[in-house]
Every structure is written in C-alpha cells, then in structure tokens.
Amino acid sequence: MDLDRPADDDAIALKKSADSEESSSDAANDSDGSDDDAGMESSDLGESSAPAYHPADPEPVSEEAKRQERAFRKKLNQDAREVVSHSIHHKVKLVVHRPDYDQANQQEYVRLSKGLMPIVQEIARKTLPLLEHEASFDFARNHYYGSKFQADSVAYRDFRYFAKKRPPTESPSLVVGLRVDESASMKAFGRLEAAKRAVIAVYEFCQECHIPVLIYGDTADASRLEQMSVYAYTDFERTDANDRFRLMGIRARSNNRDGMALRIMAERLAVTPQKTKLLISISDGQPKAMDDYTGSYAIQDMQQTIAEYERKGLTFLAAAIGQDKDVISQIYGNERFLDITNLHEFPAKLVRIIARYL
Template sequence: MMTTLMPVIRELIRKTNPLLEHELSAEFAKSRLYGTKFCADQVATMDFRTFARKRPPEEEPSIAVALRIDESASMSAFGRLDAAKQAAVALYEFCKGCGIPIMVYGDTADRSKLEQMSVYSYVDFESKDANEKYALMNIQARSNNRDGMALRIISERLLNAPQKSKLIISISDGQPKAMPDYSGEKAAYDMKDTLQEFRRKGIQFLAAAIGQDKEAIRELYGAENTLDITDLKQLPARLVQVIARFM
C-alpha cells in the first residue's frame, strides 16, 4: 500500500511544507530571560524570567489532527474500508512528514451486551512506538456504530492537545445505527448536537465521504465540511486546501 501511495504522499508534503515554514504563531511563550514582550505579572517570581516571545512554528505546530474511522459492518461494502485504510496511511505519513501531531482512532458499537461502545487507538499523540503505523492495517468492519459518542470521545481527547487549531476528520458512510434505537432522526440529532457543542469549544470537523455516501454525509456535517476522497489521486490537493484552511 505504501509503495502505491508514496508518490501521492511526497507530493502532498512538498506542497504543504512551505505553508508551515512561513507560518507565524500568534501565541507568546512566557517565563523567558529575554523576548519582545515584558510581563509584569512575572516579576514576583524573582527568577528574572520576565519576558515573553512568540513561539516559532518548529517549536509548537499550530495544528493537531485526529482521524476517526467508522468501523461498522456497512463500511465493508463498495470498497469503503479499503479507501479508508489508504486515506489513513496517506494522512498519517503526510502529518509525520510535516511535523503535525496526529491521532487515528476507530470505533464500533454493540459487539456484545457488555461492549456497547468500542474505541480503538491505532495512533496516538503520546505514543513513542516507531512502528505504530502498522496498526493501521488492523482497521476493519465490525458491528454497529454510535457516531455521536465516538466523536465526543475523540473530541475530548483532542481538547487536551496544546495546539491552537484542532481538526477532526471523520471517515464514515453516514449511516449511524446502534442498539436499541440509535438511528434515523435520533442519531442525526445526537450527531449534530455533538458537533455543535465541540465546535463552540474550538474543534473543527471535516467529514470524508466515499463515493455514494456523499449526500448522507453532507446532511450531517454540512456541504462546506464534506470532502470527497473517492479518487485518492486528488487527495494531495484536497488535503493541502484543508490544512491551509484550518491553520
């Protein structure tokens, strides 16, 4: 898979790195011995660290990305799961190549009465495992999906990231369904309520649609927040636009 995707990934990194190199952070790091801004509130510490300076991009990237993959049984149809795996690998390699923190989570529901909600951490911000990317091959279609709760769990995790911009990309077929009655209007209301709540907290959401799922995804996330990833050859240009948009 990597052999096939590497030309796409390299092109994506080549186009995006100039954007990151010229990015200026608006955040100031306090407790400095020198800097461009005097902080009167630091004088009482008596450690002479009374200045602040802007954090350069290489010190703290301004964007963190979370990829959420719906692992419901319906994702096995029409090549959705293969496309999701390829998108996960491409996005992971792209973020690593650009120094952007990334986490990749999968989720399903109702695997058993005792396991009503299941979340799988394939890649995490805090992981030190150099081989973590191989876990992406464990992404698979499993059971049902409770999208609202999955987005809530990932959003709460992403809120702890120090980066200024926080982006969640969700790959699903737009068919939330879980026991006993999580479907239709009830599921759609739950999802929209979750999106609204965490957008207020500063998280941006983008839904990646695969082919015939576009209309269902647009209804839930909004047309302006829907990305068509059916043609992976177009993925580099589309993701460059996304990263530039959310920086």
C-alpha cells in the first residue's frame, strides 16, 4: 500500500448518484435486486485454511426475494427518519440504501481478503476458548440451592444463599456496529483501501465468533434531494452470506454529517438484547456538510449524541485514519480515541480491540 502518494483533489461536487432521485421516496427502488439468493461459488479451503471464494455471476433473484428486500429497505428508511425526527437533523433529506454487489465486487473482496483471513482466524481461534471458559464459570446468584455458597447473601435472610452455574451460551453477549465515513477525502493516501480491509477483517471475525454486526457507510450532500445518504451493507436483522461482497461498495463520495450517522446506528444498537454494544467509527476528518454543519456546531451535536447513547449502554470508539486526528480526539475524548498511524496494521489492530470486549 502506497502511503506516500499525493492526496487527490478533495473538492466536493454535488453530483446526484444514479439512484438518489429514485430513492428519495419509499415507493421507489423497485429496480434494485435483493441479495438473498444471489450466487457465489464457494468454498474450498486454500493453503491457509481460509475460505477460497470463486467469483461467479450473481444468480437471478426471485420476485419474492425482491419484494422482501424492498420491504426491508423501506423499514430501514422509516426507522432512520423516525430516529432523527426529534434531532437537529429533522429537516435533512435522508435516504437509506441497500447496496447490491456484482462480479467486480467479488473479485475485489478476494483480492483484499488475501492475507487477512489467516490473521482473523488466528485471533478468533484464541478468543473462542476464552468465551467458552468465561461462559462455563458464569454463576446466577440468589438460588435456594446450587453448587456455590454466596456468604454475602446470608444478610438478606431469604434463604437464597447459593449460586448456580449458567450453561455456556451459544454466542457472546456483544453486538458490534462499524460506521465508515465515505467522505471524498477518504480516497487520499490509501485510506479507502485500508478502511475496506479493516471492514473485511471485522466482518469475518464477527462471523467466526457469531457476533451480530452492523456495518453502515454514510456521506452527505449527494444532491439537493438526498442530503444524507446511508449505506446499509450488513444488518443483523437481515443477514446474507453475500454481504461480504456488498462491503466492497464502500466509496469516497461527498461530505460527512457524522452526528446524524452515529445517531441512526446507535439507535439500531441500543434496542438489541446484547449486554455490550460497541459502535466504532472509522473516519479521516472532522464533520463537514452543507449548509452549516461544521465547526463547533457539528462537534457539539456529535458529543451530545455520544453522551445520550452512552447513557443507554453504548460504548463508542473512533478510529482516526486521516489528518484531523487531533480534532477527532477532541470530539470523542482520549478514552474513546484510536490513533491509526500504520494503515497496514489497522485491520488486525481493530479486530484485537473488538476481541477485548468479549
């Protein structure tokens, strides 16, 4: 990865995406295909024991699958608009997309995942036994009988002096949200490819460890009819093995309205049953969107959003991969800030951080 090549021009052009105008109403988007039954030829094991995905043309999608996909996309749009309806973003024209994938995305996934899967699988291999050990030694207190006497319970005089060992759970009590800044400046200095590799690593690690994962990208000011664009690449409510290929649709696009993106994703995580809810933002710069979402106004919105959802049990982390690291650290606070200096090491570092929360 070439980290020394000059930055691309970061000027923002308000260019309407091909489907943005059509997507502006809930009734539109009928032309988008669902991915439920889309094809891939898999999955012999390579020398590294990593799955070897062979790109194949996506298979035709049934009309029922298309209908279900449209219904899910409509629900995502309705939920997102409801979440921001009582915030400073209530007048912003919002569209939530469910990106499709093609053979080029499959090929890019295969290219970027090479070398990553052995690392991810090794971290998962070391993590899973710890999860099983911790689960087997998790005790439920306040029982009339059990295998462990709780001396501190005697004071309550209700005879519930024992603890019983809980059975190991099938999956860890963790849900992960990964937000990717898709602002135009992400195309500079190899940041976009580094973000994609990190996203692949996180997604595959969560699959290995059976962790629900939510991966969204976002950009602002794609057009006057689409002032905020959210891209739902993976969602724990509608999982699909081909989501890994959707992830390759992450792009450097336009501006960034960070507080709105964080609010939408945080609300999705807040209502999940998992005990630990981790939301990580990958970004290369400070918030900036039309007309005046920038500076102290945008920073205050982000900090208020973080504080609001931390009270609801969320944990926030910010992975800063660009030039505005000092500003991102100021916004999130030192305790939530990850300074990613070496982009090549970013994927493994991010996976190891997530593993600590298990």
